[in-house]
């Protein structure tokens with residue numbers, strides 16, 4: 013027991029006998045020197061990559077995969093762009109039955125929304141109606157993809173329109189290729205078509221490790237919509 017009545021084992025580690033304490037501090041110093049050297053090397057590598065990345069042009073970004081976070085990521089980028097005063101537009105190819113929070117917020121911030129008239133395609137089960145609705149939104153998308161004043165376009169859930177063949181792939185590729193040089197486009201949705209992945213600059217696949225829904229937890233306001 014010590015003066016303050018704490019057992020030795022409860023004392024903080026730096027209350028070691030002098031010799032052990034200086035050994036420990038030597039070891040700490042070596043570790044921190046090693047860390048510093050490693051970080052310096054990393055910084056040099058990153059700096060040189062930053063220096064060689066000089067190209068500036070609009071990006072095509074794809075967020076695909078089965079995990080949660082694709083639309084969240086797309087809307088996050090739109091919010092980021094709007095925060096910098098950029099002009100953004102959103103096309104939603106599969107509209108949920110609920111008013112989504114991001115639309116309410118971003119429309120108030122001046123973001124143009126083009127929303128497919130039908131609900132989830134598996135709800136309507138009317139293929140012809142879905143195709144007509146998809147084409148209607150696509151006409152608006154073509155305008156957005158030809159508009160020099162729009163800096164960022166989010167094509168949310170567009171991948172399904174291509175996998176169901178509701179939209180013509182060649183037409184989509186052409187519109188993407190001919191868009192203004194500095195316009196960024198984000199495409200979200202599962203199973204993105206290979207042709208779009210090949211032409212994209214950045215592609216991320218969100219993998220599902222687990223999802224609350226699998227445990228019977230219903231979609232939550234502010235989290236899922």
Ligand code: ATP
Nearest residue numbers: 078079080081082083084085220223225231235236
């Ligand atoms: P979010 O809009 O939450 O970013 P997402 O765009 O990645 O999701 P979508 O396939 O568009 O995924 O899913 C829309 C809805 O389905 C959301 O409510 C989302 O929480 C839910 N969801 C997404 N991934 C899964 C999954 N792996 N299992 C069950 N539900 C999911």
Ligand code: MG
Nearest residue numbers: 082083169200
């Ligand atoms: Mg989504």
